[in-house]
Amino acid sequence: MNKEITEKIITRLPPSPTGLFHIGTARTALFNYLFARQNNGQMLFRLEDTDKERSKKEFEVNIISGLEWLGLDYDGEITKQSERTEVYKKYLEKMIEGGLAYISEEEIKKEGQRGSVIRFKNPNKEVIFKDLIRGDVKFDTTELGDFVIAKSLEEPLYHLTVVVDDFEGEITHVIRGEDHISNTPRQILIQEAIGAERPIYAHLPLILSPDRSKMSKRHGATSVDDYKEKGYLPEAIINYLALMGWNPGTEEEIFTLSELLEKFDIKKVNKGGAIFNIEKLNWINKEHIKLMPEEDFKEKVLEFSSEELKEKFVKYPRVFEEILPIIKERIEKFEDVTKMCTDGEFDYYFFQPEYELEKIFWKDENDPFVLRLRMEKIIEILNSVGEFTAEKIKEALWDYATEEGRGSVLWPLRYLLSGRDKSPDPFTLSEILGKEETIKRINYAIEKIQKS
RNA sequence: GGCCCUAUCGUCUAACGGUUAGGACAUCGGCUUUUCAAGCCGGCAAUCCGGGUUCGAUUCCCGGUAGGGUCACCA
Numbered sequence: 378m379n380k381e382i383t384e385k386i387i388t389r390l391p392p393s394p395t396g397l398f399h400i401g402t403a404r405t406a407l408f409n410y411l412f413a414r415q416n417n418g419q420m421l422f423r424l425e426d427t428d429k430e431r432s433k434k435e436f437e438v439n440i441i442s443g444l445e446w447l448g449l450d451y452d453g454e455i456t457k458q459s460e461r462t463e464v465y466k467k468y469l470e471k472m473i474e475g476g477l478a479y480i481s482e483e484e485i486k487k488e489g490q491r492g493s494v495i496r497f498k499n500p501n502k503e504v505i506f507k508d509l510i511r512g513d514v515k516f517d518t519t520e521l522g523d524f525v526i527a528k529s530l531e532e533p534l535y536h537l538t539v540v541v542d543d544f545e546g547e548i549t550h551v552i553r554g555e556d557h558i559s560n561t562p563r564q565i566l567i568q569e570a571i572g573a574e575r576p577i578y579a580h581l582p583l584i585l586s587p588d589r590s591k592m593s594k595r596h597g598a599t600s601v602d603d604y605k606e607k608g609y610l611p612e613a614i615i616n617y618l619a620l621m622g623w624n625p626g627t628e629e630e631i632f633t634l635s636e637l638l639e640k641f642d643i644k645k646v647n648k649g650g651a652i653f654n655i656e657k658l659n660w661i662n663k664e665h666i667k668l669m670p671e672e673d674f675k676e677k678v679l680e681f682s683s684e685e686l687k688e689k690f691v692k693y694p695r696v697f698e699e700i701l702p703i704i705k706e707r708i709e710k711f712e713d714v715t716k717m718c719t720d721g722e723f724d725y726y727f728f729q730p731e732y733e734l735e736k737i738f739w740k741d742e743n744d745p746f747v748l749r750l751r752m753e754k755i756i757e758i759l760n761s762v763g764e765f766t767a768e769k770i771k772e773a774l775w776d777y778a779t780e781e782g783r784g785s786v787l788w789p790l791r792y793l794l795s796g797r798d799k800s801p802d803p804f805t806l807s808e809i810l811g812k813e814e815t816i817k818r819i820n821y822a823i824e825k826i827q828k829s
Numbered sequence: 830g831g832c833c834c835u836a837u838c839g840u841c842u843a844a845c846g847g848u849u850a851g852g853a854c855a856u857c858g859g860c861u862u863u864u865c866a867a868g869c870c871g872g873c874a875a876u877c878c879g880g881g882u883u884c885g886a887u888u889c890c891c892g893g894u895a896g897g898g899u900c901a902c903c904a
Binding site: 391392393395425426427428430431483487489490491494495511514515516517520521524525527528529532534535536538539554555556557558559560562580582583585587589590591617620621622624626627628630647648649650651652653654656657658659660661703705706707739740771775778782783784785786787788790791792795797798799800801802803804 | 831832833834835836840841842843851852853854855862863864865866867868896897898899900901902903904
């Protein structure tokens with residue numbers, strides 16, 4: 378970069394508060410943020426709320442808090458276009474005065490239409506603009522006609538307000554979604570009419586749904602909130618979003634925001650749209666979970682636990698501590714903890730599980746007498762274990778298990794402790810339950826055998 | 830349909846015009862201290878088509894095809 382970098386860089390993030398903070402908006406925010414910050418510049422934030430019908434306060438709040446959650450901060454005060462009517466009015470008046478725009482009397486075809494609107498006087502020329510990502514883009518603006526820039530002097534429309542605000546905000550770089558490419562020639566025409574300098578453009582590839590169309594609500598989760606609620610980490614979302622259309626050129630894939638600040642390069646942004654792939658996000662989220670400080674992880678687990686489980690964790694802090702690593706290796710997002718609660722995945726840590734006797738036989742074994750002898754032998758071995766840790770328990774049991782056939786000894790032990798087809802290994806389970814409870818559960822199984 | 834953008838494994842992507850076209854996710858198979866998970870190892874899998882330019886095209890040019898975006902008194 379030569380010319381661009383010698384001036385103070387100012388980018389902007391101009392969402393319209395007509396819906397929840399969209400994942401695509403978040404990606405645009407990230408790239409604007411990275412570009413501005415790494416060049417010692419600024420990122421301005423403004424709300425494009427000129428559409429009074431669709432703009433809602435709740436969406437403003439949602440977007441602002443979402444940005445904060447992601448850790449993408451902006452500079453200065455928030456600009457709200459709805460509060461700048463007078464400013465736009467001045468530009469409109471000046472344009473009309475100068476013959477660059479005019480009040481047009483219209484035939485009313487639709488409900489809500491005005492009898493007169495303000496149209497831009499299109500000079501019908503060819504516009505070529507430079508795009509940081511795509512190179513030169515050329516348009517013939519003739520086909521645009523005299524497009525409407527305001528419903529009235531007090532009701533400006535998008536193209537006008539964007540240009541005025543970018544001009545007054547001294548925006549140097551407009552980084553936005555590819556869906557804005559065809560808006561660019563209109564905006565350039567208005568810039569020229571009001572004497573505004575042309576910013577440098579960078580049109581980002583779109584984030585696509587699996588059917589390759591622009592990501593939309595009907596394809597599932599599209600708002601940042603959706604992912605926050607499912608227990609994805611903001612760091613993971615940032616990381617994944619950065620990888621949608623950009624990569625550092627190395628084989629590294631896990632980044633923190635500050636690492637992105639070092640490595641991101643807008644010139645390396647791809648041109649083609651990218652399909653949003655939840656599997657990869659899950660993997661990245663898991664990687665970031667691994668990087669979390671223990672305390673934060675614990676807090677998150679608690680946040681997504683059922684009330685019932687939370688109480689148990691408070692009551693049995695030792696068990697909680699021991700289950701933590703098991704949870705960590707089993708989840709990819711914190712919502713999975715909630716699911717584990719619902720599925721009763723934690724119950725056996727606290728209660729004697731119920732199960733069918735046949736289930737504790739390994740494969741096609743079925744001799745209750747042999748099984749009982751083995752269980753009694755396990756109790757005997759366990760009783761001799763001093764320090765009751767998974768490591769020591771395994772050590773003590775190993776030779777016997779190997780002798781008898783590991784499955785024949787370890788499967789029943791694991792099953793009688795958990796009452797489940799799937800669970801952590803019997804040594805870990807024993808340690809968590811403690812010697813007393815472990816032996817109690819083995820005896821419970823022996824009783825079951827006797828009764829049969 | 831007009832205009833515009835885009836085109837490498839299923840997906841995200843790498844490859845100064847010369848590589849056995851690389852990595853990651855997913856998938857499949859194996860290993861590890863029974864199950865599940867995790868981890869490790871390995872397999873499958875791609876340059877849209879046709880012309881040029883060139884000694885040599887994934888790479889440059891043109892055309893086609895396909896996909897997407899956009900054509901509001903929304904943003």
